[in-house]
Amino acid sequence: MSLVFPNALAAKTTSLALAKGSFWFGIVCLSSVFVSLLAIQTERAGVRAWPVLLALLVLAALGVVVASDLGTRTAVYVTAAAVAFVTMTVYTAVLLPNLRSFDTTDAIFLSLPKIAIVVFGMVVARRFTGITAVVVAFLIAEVPVVAVSLIVGHGYAFDVPAFSCFAALVLIITLLKVSRRRTRASEPELSLASREDRVAAQAARAEHVSSAMVHDTILNELAVVGTTAPGTLSDTAKNQILRSLAVRRAGAARNPDATAAVLGGDLAAAVEQAEALGLEVSVAGEVSAVESLHPRISVALSLAVLQCLTNVAAHAQTNSAELTVVATDDEVCVMVIDSGVGFVESEMHDDRLGLRQSVRGRIDAVGGSVQVWTSPGAGTAVSMLVPRR
Amino acid sequence: MRNDTAQELDPLGGMTARLFAIGAVAVALVVAYSMSVITAAQTNNVGFEIAALAAITASGAYYVRAASPFRAPFPRSAHVVVCLLALAAVVLESAAQWGTNPVVRDDWAPIALAILTLTFGSWRPGWEILACTLFCAVVIGGLAYAQADHFAADVPALVFAVLPATPVLATGSAASAFSRSLVDSLLAWRSGANQPQASAPDGESAPAPVRASHLVHLDDQVYPFLERVAGAPELTAADGERARMLARELRTLLVLDSERSWLSRIVRDVDDRHRFAERMGEAQRGYLRAVVAHLRNSGAFDDERMRLMLHGSEWEATCTIVVPCRATHNPRVQLAPYIAVGRSVFGTVAWNMGHDNTLSITLTFDPDAENQT
Numbered sequence A: 001m002s003l004v005f006p007n008a009l010a011a012k013t014t015s016l017a018l019a020k021g022s023f024w025f026g027i028v029c030l031s032s033v034f035v036s037l038l039a040i041q042t043e044r045a046g047v048r049a050w051p052v053l054l055a056l057l058v059l060a061a062l063g064v065v066v067a068s069d070l071g072t073r074t075a076v077y078v079t080a081a082a083v084a085f086v087t088m089t090v091y092t093a094v095l096l097p098n099l100r101s102f103d104t105t106d107a108i109f110l111s112l113p114k115i116a117i118v119v120f121g122m123v124v125a126r127r128f129t130g131i132t133a134v135v136v137a138f139l140i141a142e143v144p145v146v147a148v149s150l151i152v153g154h155g156y157a158f159d160v161p162a163f164s165c166f167a168a169l170v171l172i173i174t175l176l177k178v179s180r181r182r183t184r185a186s187e188p189e190l191s192l193a194s195r196e197d198r199v200a201a202q203a204a205r206a207e208h209v210s211s212a213m214v215h216d217t218i219l220n221e222l223a224v225v226g227t228t229a230p231g232t233l234s235d236t237a238k239n240q241i242l243r244s245l246a247v248r249r250a251g252a253a254r255n256p257d258a259t260a261a262v263l264g265g266d267l268a269a270a271v272e273q274a275e276a277l278g279l280e281v282s283v284a285g286e287v288s289a290v291e292s293l294h295p296r297i298s299v300a301l302s303l304a305v306l307q308c309l310t311n312v313a314a315h316a317q318t319n320s321a322e323l324t325v326v327a328t329d330d331e332v333c334v335m336v337i338d339s340g341v342g343f344v345e346s347e348m349h350d351d352r353l354g355l356r357q358s359v360r361g362r363i364d365a366v367g368g369s370v371q372v373w374t375s376p377g378a379g380t381a382v383s384m385l386v387p388r389r
Numbered sequence B: 001m002r003n004d005t006a007q008e009l010d011p012l013g014g015m016t017a018r019l020f021a022i023g024a025v026a027v028a029l030v031v032a033y034s035m036s037v038i039t040a041a042q043t044n045n046v047g048f049e050i051a052a053l054a055a056i057t058a059s060g061a062y063y064v065r066a067a068s069p070f071r072a073p074f075p076r077s078a079h080v081v082v083c084l085l086a087l088a089a090v091v092l093e094s095a096a097q098w099g100t101n102p103v104v105r106d107d108w109a110p111i112a113l114a115i116l117t118l119t120f121g122s123w124r125p126g127w128e129i130l131a132c133t134l135f136c137a138v139v140i141g142g143l144a145y146a147q148a149d150h151f152a153a154d155v156p157a158l159v160f161a162v163l164p165a166t167p168v169l170a171t172g173s174a175a176s177a178f179s180r181s182l183v184d185s186l187l188a189w190r191s192g193a194n195q196p197q198a199s200a201p202d203g204e205s206a207p208a209p210v211r212a213s214h215l216v217h218l219d220d221q222v223y224p225f226l227e228r229v230a231g232a233p234e235l236t237a238a239d240g241e242r243a244r245m246l247a248r249e250l251r252t253l254l255v256l257d258s259e260r261s262w263l264s265r266i267v268r269d270v271d272d273r274h275r276f277a278e279r280m281g282e283a284q285r286g287y288l289r290a291v292v293a294h295l296r297n298s299g300a301f302d303d304e305r306m307r308l309m310l311h312g313s314e315w316e317a318t319c320t321i322v323v324p325c326r327a328t329h330n331p332r333v334q335l336a337p338y339i340a341v342g343r344s345v346f347g348t349v350a351w352n353m354g355h356d357n358t359l360s361i362t363l364t365f366d367p368d369a370e371n372q373t
Helices: A007-043 A050-067 A074-098 A108-127 A132-151 A160-183 A187-216 A218-227 A235-250 A256-263 A267-276 A295-315 A353-365 B011-038 B046-066 B076-096 B108-118 B126-146 B157-190 B213-231 B237-259 B282-297 B332-345
Strands: A280-285 A320-327 A331-338 A369-374 A380-387 B269-271 B307-312 B317-324 B348-353 B358-365
Touching: A007 A050, A007 A108, A007 A160, A007 B011, A007 B157, A050 A074, A050 A108, A074 A108, A074 A132, A108 A132, A108 A160, A108 B157, A132 A160, A160 B011, A187 A218, A187 A295, A187 A353, A187 B213, A187 B237, A187 B282, A187 B332, A218 A235, A218 B213, A218 B237, A235 B213, A267 A280, A267 A295, A267 A320, A295 A320, A295 A331, A295 A353, A295 A380, A353 A369, A353 A380, A353 B237, B011 B046, B011 B108, B011 B332, B046 B076, B046 B108, B076 B108, B076 B126, B108 B126, B108 B157, B126 B157, B213 B237, B282 B317, B282 B332, B282 B358, B332 B348, B332 B358
Parallel strands: A280 A320, B269 B307
Antiparallel strands: A320 A331, A331 A380, A369 A380, B307 B317, B317 B358, B348 B358
16 A cells, blocks of 8 residues: 555546536536526416426536546547537527516526536536636637627626636636646655565564564574584585575575475474473464475474474473464464463563574564563473464 | 545645645635625625625635645645634625625625635545535525525525525535545555556656675675685685684674665665664655655755764664755755655654755654554
């Protein structure tokens, strides 16, 4: 997810929103005239307002059509424009003789339908980037009114509200592009930073896996070489080194299967290796649940368990540990419990990387969590909770 | 009722909207002052008229101030204040012309209120705009209805109530629909249903992060050593010594790498002893990277002396970026989009330019938020 809305979508979504807003603007204007004329007709029995009311309904229907999916078709909006022109001519011709003699082209009952047609032009303009549709709509609204008014002798007056609406829409379309370019200039940098963070987070996860692997393999091999007396290196030690180098070639972070093939990477192998260190491990619970995990999670969990058992063998001053597996539909929890000397986690030295990287780092990297309960003399329990998928 | 606003979902869009808000306020004030002069003959109480102009001016000024990216997001209270001040202008203008107002159409206050309302779509939820619009329309219509006897036109009183309320009803409905449409699009994008590639500067892609030092050490020193040892017929005393030294170095580098946060990899001088940087969310990390990159690349700051400090408690953490500004630059305009976006991802964002020309940006966040979600 990018931090900010992409510029590529901003223009399109704003056009769509402007079109929807314009549609309701027009409908409200037509409704207002409709209600007013209806009120006049209701109060004055002699006035025959139904032709103008019908014309208003036709204009509203045209608005609905151009705002619908049909309105994106050229034939539809060209036809709608023609019908609007005729309707406006009829509307003006019927209405003007009924108004006061000094009422002319800027009368409110003419202004509001004109404004509605102009804003319906904005609805059509959602397909275009320019102002053509709004200009055409303004002409469709204005020309028949002026023509009819001059013909029936009501003269001409500049319609300030209708022209202001037209000018405002032209200004909005024009300024939107310019202002968007200016105010959204930082969007590429913000989006790039989001991507950088995702790449860095992936790299950090890979690094965690790699660090844990290095702790479990390379550091051991260096310790073996560093503590072996000069002379011939045993075949076992050489094989261990070759195994660790094979883990590197397998790409610990990217390839759990290959890593598992080299290191074992299942719970049985972890228990076997711990027992080779002289630890007696009793296993309980649904061990098979670990096998049903995704290979990436299963390998991480098994290697973390191995590190916990290695820690027990090396530091707990006990020769036994319990391994318990509890599974639910969504998660698998493995606990390694010993009754050894325990420790204070917060007082652990910084270079004790086993619990931090080989256990926490690994389990965190697969979306799991680790909890440690321990205190001096009271043994240690490490709980590793991982998702099933 | 949905309370999402377009500005909260797209803070940069809010910056575009602010230009239109300023334009709308300018137009509304021009309309108000010019029409009050043109219709001066209809005014019987100059005091009320002046108060009405003061109210609409205050409404516009408050609107521009509240829409600033440095105060984002635009709150409901600001919406209410702007509307109430503009509505006060409507009431005061009616009072100024009570009994001497023959034509309702040339009343400037309802028009000015409608112009302001038109631009609310980017700031507030659709339902709220509509509710406010209906309230304003009822007041405007009610006032006109009450004056119906004094108007020159011979039409039913209902017409006098409907027509003056039409501008605000039309612009309010438009702004409400605009808001709903924009929020729908933004939520669809956020849910991933409609995601195009985000823009990136020409030719730029996310650079590869800096490799951890222990990995470099492994490739350069440790692996070649172990390969040689595994292939050699005999182990020498020098090999043993070298293995111990490499193990010490590797252990030290593993510790250092595990101690280094993602933040200390992008800024040299970071004080984050409680590791709050690791508890930021994805959006917060991305934002901080963007701000640091901006401060580094803009040329207005001495980025070599940039410092980041993270402090706080379990409930609230504060990240402060401090960077000296080069004397000739005023960073306010360049910073505006970053402050606006920051306000959508951090609890609070504040900035300050000190007397020593040092810029401080302070961001607060809940360090436990990631665990709560």
